[in-house]
Amino acid sequence: MNWSGYFVSFSIESPIFIGYNVSGDAERTRHYIPANNMMGALAHAIEKEGRPVSMAAMDQCFSFSTFFVSKDGEGALFPSLDEGGGLSYGPHGISVLDFKNQYISTREGLKYDLPAHVGEIEFITPENKITGDQNYLVGYIFVAQNAVEEGFEAWLRSLRSMEVGEEMHHGLGKIALHELELCPGHGVENVFGIPGVEANWETQEVVMTYGEPSPLLAHTYLEYVGGDVATLYGVQEPAKGHRDLLGRAPRSNKREAYWVPGTLIHPVSQGVSFKMGSNGIWYLL
Numbered sequence: 001m002n003w004s005g006y007f008v009s010f011s012i013e014s015p016i017f018i019g020y021n022v023s024g025d026a027e028r029t030r031h032y033i034p035a036n037n038m039m040g041a042l043a044h045a046i047e048k049e050g051r052p053v054s055m056a057a058m059d060q061c062f063s064f065s066t067f068f069v070s071k072d073g074e075g076a077l078f079p080s081l082d083e084g085g086g087l088s089y090g091p092h093g094i095s096v097l098d099f100k101n102q103y104i105s106t107r108e109g110l111k112y113d114l115p116a117h118v119g120e121i122e123f124i125t126p127e128n129k130i131t132g133d134q135n136y137l138v139g140y141i142f143v144a145q146n147a148v149e150e151g152f153e154a155w156l157r158s159l160r161s162m163e164v165g166e167e168m169h170h171g172l173g174k175i176a177l178h179e180l181e182l183c184p185g186h187g188v189e190n191v192f193g194i195p196g197v198e199a200n201w202e203t204q205e206v207v208m209t210y211g212e213p214s215p216l217l218a219h220t221y222l223e224y225v226g227g228d229v230a231t232l233y234g235v236q237e238p239a240k241g242h243r244d245l246l247g248r249a250p251r252s253n254k255r256e257a258y259w260v261p262g263t264l265i266h267p268v269s270q271g272v273s274f275k276m277g278s279n280g281i282w283y284l285l
């Protein structure tokens with residue numbers, strides 16, 4: 001299968017909530033948009049164009065990266081853990097406090113006519129809380145060359161305006177296409193500007209390769225990582241029930257869990273590679 005890769009930015013038009021599947025964190029939003037949520041947003045937008053959508057067909061024709069908050073529609077504010085457990089955002093290491101002060105709000109819902117249980121949760125905000133500037137989401141979309149043949153001729157038009165998140169009533173979760181840039185060739189060096197992280201889509205799968213210590217950029221399943229492969233510093237998020245934490249993919253192992261975006265991976269030897277699987281979850285090659 002041949003793929004085309006695109007770097008995509010969306011302006012955030014209304015507050016976004018992406019929750020955790022943990023009872024004690026019901027009002028907290030994730031600080032990024034998992035690939036599964038972006039895939040669902042595109043599927044919903046295509047359906048609004050009048051075409052029924054099979055998620056199995058979507059999985060065959062599209063693959064999404066995680067989408068991260070951006071202040072300018074270019075640079076990604078991805079989470080990054082260090083070996084001591086410290087968390088920061090983006091290539092310049094914005095602190096958690098600074099990130100939340102600019103991009104996360106528990107009061108954003110007060111601007112909308114929301115029920116009390118919705119109005120008090122955290123949201124990713126449309127505008128920077130300090131400067132008032134527009135906020136964005138940035139990420140990568142990989143599209144199979146047979147997508148049009150499979151009936152997805154309207155996918156590009158559907159990207160122009162989408163709704164994402166777990167609260168899409170009352171005008172929430174709206175994003176609008178800001179920029180779409182075709183990536184030349186079959187690969188990207190320095191994904192999201194991170195040295196040593198490369199994407200390649202010249203084979204049947206989209207592959208991410210780490211040559212230097214860097215943060216994972218997606219939920220990643222690693223059944224076992226020995227010292228001869230990589231060393232990890234981070235957090236695992238358990239799958240819930242008989243479905244995974246991202247809500248759709250059946251899981252094969254009761255103990256299955258995912259390393260979360262931001263987990264620091266130290267590759268050894270010639271580096272470590274992952275294939276981008278269903279729902280944008282990465283699996284060790």
